[in-house]
Amino acid sequence: MTEALLVAERLSRRFGGLSANEDVSITLERGRLHALLGPNGAGKSTCINLLSGDLAPSSGRITYKGRDITHLSAPQRSRVGIGRSYQRTNIFGGFTVLENCRLAAQSRRQRAWRLFTDACALVDTLDKAREVIAEAGLEGREDRIAGTLSHGEQRQLEIAMVLATDADVLLLDEPLAGMGSEEATRMVALLDRLRRTRAILLVEHDMDAVFAVADTITVLVNGQLLASGPPAQIRANVEVQQAYLGDEAFHV
Numbered sequence: 001m002t003e004a005l006l007v008a009e010r011l012s013r014r015f016g017g018l019s020a021n022e023d024v025s026i027t028l029e030r031g032r033l034h035a036l037l038g039p040n041g042a043g044k045s046t047c048i049n050l051l052s053g054d055l056a057p058s059s060g061r062i063t064y065k066g067r068d069i070t071h072l073s074a075p076q077r078s079r080v081g082i083g084r085s086y087q088r089t090n091i092f093g094g095f096t097v098l099e100n101c102r103l104a105a106q107s108r109r110q111r112a113w114r115l116f117t118d119a120c121a122l123v124d125t126l127d128k129a130r131e132v133i134a135e136a137g138l139e140g141r142e143d144r145i146a147g148t149l150s151h152g153e154q155r156q157l158e159i160a161m162v163l164a165t166d167a168d169v170l171l172l173d174e175p176l177a178g179m180g181s182e183e184a185t186r187m188v189a190l191l192d193r194l195r196r197t198r199a200i201l202l203v204e205h206d207m208d209a210v211f212a213v214a215d216t217i218t219v220l221v222n223g224q225l226l227a228s229g230p231p232a233q234i235r236a237n238v239e240v241q242q243a244y245l246g247d248e249a250f251h252v
């Protein structure tokens with residue numbers, strides 16, 4: 001039995017006259033990786049922003065573990081367990097890997113921001129930071145200045161920072177962007193591991209990666225849901241093939 005963690009129903013978001021998302025419904029389940037595909041400008045980042053709370057929907061409803069969270073802010077959603085990464089790398093480049101992860105861990109544990117933080121809370125965030133650094137495959141890099149890491153490692157660090165917030169829903173906007181094939185392979189293996197205990201929504205243009213790792217694929221075109229289903233079904237879908245005309249991943 002799968003556990004539906006995040007359920008979005010008929011989400012729409014308009015920017016002036018443009019429908020960036022229109023009636024998009026998506027369910028994210030624990031143990032499953034759901035990929036969101038679509039051409040540039042299809043509305044993928046908008047969808048992530050609606051789920052993360054960075055954007056308010058024009059209409060529609062979002063529940064998390066059965067609770068209506070449509071009107072929660074992004075920090076509130078992060079605290080209940082919905083984490084996200086951005087299309088552009090978003091780390092503190094001058095801080096160490098460990099410091100970046102501790103800051104992320106503290107953002108979940110609000111008390112740690114108080115002036116007279118008790119020592120236990122600090123030890124707690126240190127333990128959490130070390131745990132997620134290992135989980136994201138960055139052991140031995142704790143004291144490196146984040147800005148000096150390779151591009152691939154910086155993206156692993158972003159994932160570690162999301163994990164440090166104890167997120168059990170991961171919304172990942174193009175985590176493989178700009179990676180070489182070796183780095184991309186490592187990231188796909190990491191996503192495969194992380195999916196086992198969490199729900200993942202992955203926006204990605206790398207078709208090989210998507211078809212290798214996704215349990216479910218949803219395709220957006222012009223803000224609308226074109227198709228949703230298991231990878232084999234999506235690959236065989238004629239409308240999807242037309243939307244991706246020329247892309248060899250769909251040459252059957």
Ligand SMILES: Nc1ncnc2c1ncn2[C@@H]1O[C@H](COP(=O)(O)OP(=O)(O)OP(=O)(O)O)[C@@H](O)[C@H]1O
Nearest residue numbers: 015018020038039040041042043044045046047087
């Ligand atoms: N804040 C905004 N204000 C106005 N229009 C926006 C805004 N954000 C996105 N859009 C528009 O909404 C549409 C969907 O954009 P979005 O960034 O969600 O696409 P995407 O699928 O993530 O594209 P890409 O693959 O290039 O990242 C585009 O036409 C974009 O220009």
Ligand SMILES: [Mg+2]
Nearest residue numbers: 044045046087
């Ligand atoms: Mg985008």
